[in-house]
Amino acid sequence: MYKAPVEEIAFTLKHVAGLAPALDGGYLGDLTDDLVDAILAEAGRFASEEIAPLGAIGDIEGARFADGAVKMPDGWPALYKAWAEGGWNSLTASPDFGGQGLPHMLHVAALEMWNSGSMAFAIGPTLTIGAIEALTAHGSDHLKNTYLPKMVSGEWMGSMNLTEPHAGSDLGVMKTRAERRDDGTYRLFGQKIFITYGEHDFTDNIVHLVLARLPDAPAGTRGISLFLVPKFLVNEDGSLGPRNDAYCHSIEHKLGIHGSPTCTMIYGDGRFGEEPGAIGWLVGEENRGLACMFTMMNNARLAVGMQGVAIAEAATQKAIAYAKERTQGKAPGWQGSGMSPIIEHPDVARMLLTMKVLTQGARAITYACAHAVDMAHGEDARHWAERASLLTPVAKSFATDAGVDVASLGIQVHGGMGFIEETGAARLYRDARIAPIYEGTNGIQAIDLVTRKLPLSEGNHIRGFIAELRDIAAKAAASNMPALGETGERLTASIADLEIATEWLLAAVSEGRQVEALAGATPYQRLFGLVLTGAFLAKGALADGGDGRNEERAALCRFAAENVIGETAALRERVIGGAPSLAAARAVLG
């Protein structure tokens, strides 16, 4: 069973991702090191003891749809209630509406642990927190006062409604329409698909945030507005009024995250209310809905990245436990009697260490991204906002790919038992597979990284970041830690691969060689993630964490440098030379 790795998480937050210097520098208000530890410990306890034990039943029963209602898995409504009562919904929310106003770093660390417990459970609250964020930034005072206190307390949940059948990534072709009414409200008509937690029995009300188009809106993404559409209308006194004309038509039968209801939502077909039309309120300005969504898009992408880390951590723990218990054959050099635990076989150890490296690398990248989000509210805001922007696609893609790869290795370590659902390794493999897709596929992250993030500050932001990475590699090379092996040289070489690929892409983008740049976007994104993995592991090995585990961290870092990140040279070649053969082979696909 999953046990939250609170110490490793605290170490990574503080000594790799930047929390310790931020605390020391007073950048995070009156947050103290002790409070950080206490929050992490309690979030971890909740994940390990409350969520994780209900993960399997959520998968087996799934969310069940009947007569327009969704029945959540047994025990989950009570779990949600305990979670909300624990104050977890309000961690980062504004104190003006009952929130605790804590840094984003703590939120992502908690998210990791909750998702390790059950990704299908954690995704619901995550989306509510996103809705709170959008409403806080863009809602009118009336909307904020009416909805935010109950959303922050967790009494009501939220949902995000973007996707339509013909419009997944391309929101510009959206068809859901909104009509103005004289009283300042709107009526919405349309269908949305893939709406996570669009309907459930956790809360009495659900606050849908819905993108739609006004009749006179300009075409494309500049003609989209954001609306708040509650499942039940809210009376003046805050009590629930009549049912709004918005409902769940059906839910999807999915590969994984079975406990998370994925809803087709119908707005305004007249099933409820006196006349057809779901009653909605504008959030932000007309035709500026996409900007409102972008406020939270980066954080949502990072939240999905946390799911990747979470699955990877859970799969690694499970595989290590199994490999220590299961005996089979005799490993070379095995001195014990009888068969050796399979962890003694070099190939099994290789799989487990690769899992650990990818998990820890993904964790460090995502936490560093959250750190940049936090720092972007203080001095040097532009620098940190750019850092957050740059790291978001890498964090989302690398971590979610790691989730899939590590879960797959986890099954392999289990052998035949991994293919049996009762073992639980298969659930992680199934759940993991959505994360590289939603909130923008990893391919779209790569396009974002190459065409919008690298050019920030004319390429000087990424150059400055690479200089920071070189500094880490130099420190590793200059260190007197034999345990680091060839880390310094290997990391230096990989950073050079990143630098060459970066300059090539910057030139391609600025010269308008779009096809070439995009052909190399995914290999570049992978290259970036591998380099960051090596660099952050080295930073951790060199850090003074005060826990006496530097040698152990150095050993894992060395394994990463000598056995995991060596693909950077091949990836660099693909970035700068892969496009012509890709274009030439396109005809093969017919």
Added chain:
Amino acid sequence: MYKAPVEEIAFTLKHVAGLAPALDGGYLGDLTDDLVDAILAEAGRFASEEIAPLGAIGDIEGARFADGAVKMPDGWPALYKAWAEGGWNSLTASPDFGGQGLPHMLHVAALEMWNSGSMAFAIGPTLTIGAIEALTAHGSDHLKNTYLPKMVSGEWMGSMNLTEPHAGSDLGVMKTRAERRDDGTYRLFGQKIFITYGEHDFTDNIVHLVLARLPDAPAGTRGISLFLVPKFLVNEDGSLGPRNDAYCHSIEHKLGIHGSPTCTMIYGDGRFGEEPGAIGWLVGEENRGLACMFTMMNNARLAVGMQGVAIAEAATQKAIAYAKERTQGKAPGWQGSGMSPIIEHPDVARMLLTMKVLTQGARAITYACAHAVDMAHGEDARHWAERASLLTPVAKSFATDAGVDVASLGIQVHGGMGFIEETGAARLYRDARIAPIYEGTNGIQAIDLVTRKLPLSEGNHIRGFIAELRDIAAKAAASNMPALGETGERLTASIADLEIATEWLLAAVSEGRQVEALAGATPYQRLFGLVLTGAFLAKGALADGGDGRNEERAALCRFAAENVIGETAALRERVIGGAPSLAAARAVLG
């Protein structure tokens, strides 16, 4: 829906894997090119039109267990009957018992297509064919005459019983026991797990081949005997007699291949018959059971490799079809009106081409292995037997890893739709995951490759094979095909990586540096597969297939050389330098 790629399969068999020269050289009896084409066309038709349409229902309903019986998915018993009546069960079987005695190459090509249609369906007949093979090679005349005609005709199926709860890969610790009886029969007692098609309603009788230990048997794998244990005893006249004391206790709830019943089998607990004990007949000699199993182990491993190819092909077809139909955004350079089909986005094309390369590479490797199996019956038998031995672990592991990777990419191409079960991409991802595990995990294949296969003929067999590969690379470099791009140089470099890694491993194994050799076994196996992929694609591009598709094949080959196989350098480094950091990091795992 899957359509068997009969032409590509025929081309690969003939012009890449060696069937054309074997036919020309008269090595395959009176088999003709036309007959090959006719068999492939009909096997493909059966796969596309009969099996594939029943694949989804097999997944949804699965095999269902109740009261000791297994009910197969709706329509499957009739499908099996049609398959057996088509003569497909008898393709490679001996004409002495009603078989057609055709080469193994045709069998694996047909296996690929049937598994693309439904892996859960095809695995049952595959195991029966394995049982036929073992019985043909080692059974007494009495056993052969009693069982083989009905097994070859498909009237009865077979099953292979090796695994026990505590003994997966390590058969030496097996506990099922067999007692001698005065009449020459034996009584078996024990439990077997993970028995594929151990019980079902396809046939009236099931012929179980069971490994067990005699009371006076030596310890370990030298004390294991093979027994034939029919579900129903067979009367003198061939009719079915009383039920034997062997039954299915339960079936597993698995990640994939739901239509394939994975049974826990109980032998000899007294549920059936007058006294406890499942009545069995010895196959081969006492205590030589493992040797009997090894006869068919290589072919079984190759058959699992075919499942990898099959899943990869099905996933690639599905993803290409979807990417041509689904529109989203505007790809750079898109001239059409509205949104472009996603296949026009460079990153999607990259995924699809990578899928094609891995599929075609895996196909060529597995077919080349089957060719070696066929040739091992003729002159130069030792050479070809060694080639088959060498290629088997690479074929099994590379193809099954490709199955998983390609199925995962297939989901990614589908975006959110890939996560919805109705689409079918998810089923391939689930089904694929068992293939790297069963018939010896891919890690065990790597151990076999490095410690037993490389040293064949003191390393001279692998050296000779590498020389053949160098010859292909030289031809590519010397060719006048601009479409091959840098194939010659890249392939030459990758072959050099293989050569260096091979020599290092040969030295490590011969010097007894077992831990070091095993630490690099999996990276070596991957390196080998990537080099073979590049080399076989180049061989195909250079071949005179008479179909005018050389330019197309060259373009795919170039994409492979410049965008897929570049990891060989990093893999070489891992083989020859990865062991120390792996050993040092072992402590991290606790």
